[in-house]
Structure formats: structure tokens, C-alpha cells
Amino acid sequence: MIQVVTILMDSLRMLLAKRLFWVSIFMSALIGLVYLSINLEPDGMTLLFGMEKFESDVICSGNPEGEWFYITLFTSYINRFWIGSGAILLALISTVSVFPEFTRAGTIEISLSKPVSRTGLFFVKYLGCMLFVALQSLLLAVLVFVAIGLRLEYWNWSIFWIVPVLTFAFSLIHSVQVLVGVVTKSSLVSLLVGVSFWVMVWMLQVSEQTMYLNSYAMVEEKMKVDWKSGEVTGLDEKQAEDLDAQGYYKLVKSVSAPFPKVRDVTLSLDQLVSFRDSGSILEQIDLLASVEKNDVQYKSQRAERRTRERHTMKYIYLSSLGFECVVLSLACFIFVRRDY
Amino acid sequence: MTDRPAAIDIIHVRKRFSGRVEALRDVALSVPAGEIFGLLGPNGAGKSTLLKILLTIIRPTSCKGVMLGQPIGHKKTLQKVGYLPEHVQFPEYLTGRQVIRYSAGLSGICSKFCKKREEELLGLVGMNEWANRKMRTYSKGMKQRIGLAQALVNDPELVFLDEPTDGVDPQGRKEMRGVLKSLRDQGKTIFVNSHLLGELEMVCDNVAILNQGQVVKQGSMKELTACDSAYTIEFVGELTSELKASLASKSQIKLGEQSLRVERECAADIQVIIDQLRAKQVVIEQITREKQSLEDIFLETVQGTKTGGYRK
Known part of the structure; x- marks a missing residue:
């Protein structure tokens, strides 16, 4: 136990010594504070704790659209852009050097000459990197939790899903960086491979999603996209049967299946963080579409929703976890077997 | 050891x-x-x-x-x-x-x-x-x-x-x-x-x-x-031819102008040579023990x- 605490303490000291750690903390705090600074008032909304005022009859307190707007700021901007990409990228850059520096000649020898198993050393060091994202996301979660509590007057504990989800999403790419770091002992190569891998899995996921939309969801709704004009048009029964793009989708799905679903993991926050029904008309559009309307616009929305829900949470998390376990096991095996 | x-x-x-x-x-x-x-x-x-x-x-x-x-x-x-x-x-x-x-x-x-x-x-x-x-x-x-x-x-x-x-x-x-x-x-x-x-x-x-x-x-x-140690005995004056012949017959002794070098001997063995010199009234000026340094041993090895x- 003393050994575990020692390695974690060392990880914490290393993080505190890194400038990028403080940049990440500052960015998370800034985003959280800006969100907290937005207030809904009876005649509109204020920004920066009342320094700027925007008058509105729609976005205001006591109006369901005001609450919808405040929640959408979190789900569509903070979640998509900061949690889904900015925070992970900064964390990847900050922690990429942990294993290459740890395995450097003259440094690793002291740790390996102690009565600590190499496997234990490897995994506790890896956990130390998780601390980086956990601390940063905890700060953001607390600020968003307080913001929603104060502005919408209810305490939404599901906001704290941000911490494990963001940490897990980060760990999926970081495991690749660790493997490359252990093999090459180079921070630069690890970073390049890690970020390239992230881009690659993102493209795979977007391709898979787009192909599902066009091969399944839209066909079921008897629609197709005209790729020349970009317009969505309707299909009759015969045309829908003739369309056969499912083979390509199955190919892309089988290729992407073993890879981590980083994008889907961060998007799963939309389901995990549950908000109360604001009662806004804007929130109801999709629901109405599936019940009554049948024109192209409503069908498209229904197809998109079906696409979003094409994978279960279990599939997303377990397949990603499986990938991480395989990569980490390989990295650990190399770390344990290598001569230093 | x-x-x-x-x-x-x-x-x-x-x-x-x-x-x-x-x-x-x-x-x-x-x-x-x-x-x-x-x-x-x-x-x-x-x-x-x-x-x-x-x-x-x-x-x-x-x-x-x-x-x-x-x-x-x-x-x-x-x-x-x-x-x-x-x-x-x-x-x-x-x-x-x-x-x-x-x-x-x-x-x-x-x-x-x-x-x-x-x-x-x-x-x-x-x-x-x-x-x-x-x-x-x-x-x-x-x-x-x-x-x-x-x-x-x-x-x-x-x-x-x-x-x-x-x-x-x-x-x-x-x-x-x-x-x-x-x-x-x-x-x-x-x-x-x-x-x-x-x-x-x-x-x-x-x-x-x-x-x-x-x-x-x-x-x-x-x-x-110690295995490669040697003693150098410096003396004043001339050795008699009889003494020279006696010392020269021993392989571990090398005669010089005003000195003789005794190789691979311990302190007890050197006493016999000192006694021989003193018996002939030879004035011994200095006896030094030369030990092989670690560097010598290392380089030789x-x-x-x-x-x-x-x-x-």
C-alpha cells in the first residue's frame, strides 16, 4: 500500500509541475465559470454575473425555453467541444511523456530495483495519468453542477457522470500512447501516433454513423440523399428495395468494431446526464415528428434519432474497454519483459 | 577471500x-x-x-x-x-x-x-x-x-x-x-x-x-x-665479488649499481639478504617495498x- 501511495503521490507531483496541467485546469475553470455566470432573469438573460444583459421574451426565467437554452449550452457546446475534444487533447499532450520519461535510462533503475512488481508499477503509473483528467473533469463537473443548481434551481447529480466518462474516453487513446511510449521511449512519436489514432477512430465512427443513416435509417423511412444536390428526397417501396448499400455498412462496421468508440463514449453523456423535462416546445419537435407527421423533414429527424440510438451503451463501453484491455496488456507485457 | x-x-x-x-x-x-x-x-x-x-x-x-x-x-x-x-x-x-x-x-x-x-x-x-x-x-x-x-x-x-x-x-x-x-x-x-x-x-x-x-x-x-610485491635495497659502497656471485645466483635478485631488487619475497625472506649484506659491512641506506597497484594489476589483466x- 505504501508503494502504491508513493507512486500516486509522485504522479500528482509530476502533474502539478506541468504547465499544461494548470492550463487545462484554468480552461475547465473558465468554461465552468462562464457557464455559471449566465443567469436567466424575468426579462432576459445576463452574462458574466450581470455585466452584460440580453433582453428576450423567450430566453428568460419562468419560460421553458429559458431552461431548454441553458441545458442546450451544456449538451451541445460544453459537452461536444470541451469534454469531447479540447479537454482530452490537452490531457493527451500533458501525459504523453509519463512513460517515455519513466523508462529513461538512469530513472527507471531505481524503481525497478525496489520490492515492487513491474506489473504493479505499470498499472499504478497508468492510474496516475488518469488522475490528470479526473481532477480536471471533477472541477468542471462541480462548476456545472453548481451552475444548474443555482440557475435552474434543482441539483442534478447525474452531472458527475462527466468525471468517469471523460476519464474513460481519455484512457482509450492514452492506452495507445502508453504502448507506443513503452516501445519507442519517445514522447513525440507517442503523441503523433496517439493523435493520429484518435483522428482515425473518429473518422471510422463518423463513416459508420453516416453509412448507417443512409443504408438503414433513411431507407426504412423511404428516403434517400441526392449526393449531387444534397437534397433529401422520398422513395417508393420499389426504389427502397433496390437500394443496397448495406454491404458497405457491414464492412465499415466490422472494421470499426474492435476499435474504441471515443466519440460515442463522450456522446453517451447525453443519455447519462439526464435533465428534467423543461416543457419547451423546442424539446418536443422530435417527439411530434415520430407520432404525427410524415413529411421528409420529420422523417429525417426520426432517421437521425434512430442512428444515434443504433448502438447500445453496453456495446459502446464494452467494445472500447476490450480494446483498452488488449492494448494495455500488450504494453504491460513489453514493460515487464524488457531489460533496462 | x-x-x-x-x-x-x-x-x-x-x-x-x-x-x-x-x-x-x-x-x-x-x-x-x-x-x-x-x-x-x-x-x-x-x-x-x-x-x-x-x-x-x-x-x-x-x-x-x-x-x-x-x-x-x-x-x-x-x-x-x-x-x-x-x-x-x-x-x-x-x-x-x-x-x-x-x-x-x-x-x-x-x-x-x-x-x-x-x-x-x-x-x-x-x-x-x-x-x-x-x-x-x-x-x-x-x-x-x-x-x-x-x-x-x-x-x-x-x-x-x-x-x-x-x-x-x-x-x-x-x-x-x-x-x-x-x-x-x-x-x-x-x-x-x-x-x-x-x-x-x-x-x-x-x-x-x-x-x-x-x-x-x-x-x-x-x-x-602482494603477489607481485618486490623490495629494493639501496646501499653505499661496493659489494665484494664473492657477495655479488652469491646474490646473483638467486633468480629473484637483480643487482644494480648501488641497489638490488628482490622480487616476490615476503618480509621474513628479505632478512636473510640483509644479514648477508651486513655481515660484509655493507651500509644499507634504504629499504623500500614496492607493491603492485590495482591499476597495474588491472592493466596487466x-x-x-x-x-x-x-x-x-
């Missing part, structure tokens, strides 16, 4: 790296407990590899033997072992005190014992004033001092020091020798790898010379340096061999 029990007793130690380099070839070594043991060898002879095998940093191709009564590779035994690596690099974000605590923590030492111990050690290596400064502000010599302190934090029975005086100034070297001797007096075993033969000669009780992955000479300092590991 002494009759003390061995802190390290190993045989058949082999290590083959990829590229057919045999770093160690059937090494056998015995390190007596409670003594200072020096391992010498040219660059690439396999000294650090041997040390790293004992400390589980490198996996041997084969190795039989024990360290502190336990088989080589037994992790728990490392709780009683201290280590200062060659070219040690501590994380720059740590202070000297934190480096010592990190080493203590990994050895499983509780913080209460560690706090007391770190003060003692910082005093021992003369780093009290600098203990709370970051490693990046330290000179190479200061890093070595902190390195020595962290190696001793678990109060080890066996200490491995790989080039401990590397980058240390003469004053620091003298202090380091004092520390090593005091550790030996406390009953600890010290295993030193060094190129600085003069340094080793001053402190080591036993040495082994490793060359191209093999132990080519091993023994106590007394045995190794490795002369003509290439540096680096043995390549098949």
Missing part, C-alpha cells in the same frame, strides 16, 4: 543480448558480507549488466546463486538492498528530500521512520541546506550525494553503487570514501562498480576484474597486490583485449 559468509554467491551467470552480444559469460562471483567489494573492468565488460541482473533490472539468460540468502530475482530481498545507478537521473520536479522519500516509499518504509532517517542521511551526505531545492538546480555532484542518500534510506544490508564518485569533486570523493568505510564498520556489504581504480584501492577489501563478460581475476586486495562485450 575471507571466511565471512557471502552476501552474494553466484555461478553460471550468462546474459546474451540480441545481436549475438554475450555481455556475461558464465560469471561466478562471491562477495563476502560486511566488506567493500569492487568490480573493475573496461567499458562494456559487463559490470553494470551484472549489477542489474542482481537487482532484477535485467533478466539473465541463466543465473544460479543467492543474494542475502535468497535466490537471485527474489523481489522481497530488495527491501534490504540499496542502489545508486550510473548516470542517475531523478525527476526534475522533485526536491532532494522528495527523492529520498520516493525511494523510501517504494521500499515500503513508513513515513515516520523515513522522516527520521532522511535527516540523518541528508547530514551524512552534506545536503541539509539544499534538501528542499528542486533537482534541476543541483550540480552533478549534488545529485550523486542525493543518490547515495536515497540508496541508504532503507538501512540496507547490501548497497550497490555504480560509479558513485562520477562527477564528485575531490572533497566529495574523500567524504564518500569515509561514508563507505563507516557503512562497512556498521556491518553492511558494499558492492562498488568503478573505473577509478585509485578510489577503489583506497577502500576495497575485495575486488574482481571483469573482462569481455568473464571474471578474469578475483581476490582480496591484500592477495592481489586486460591488456591486449578489446573493450565491449564478447561477440560470437
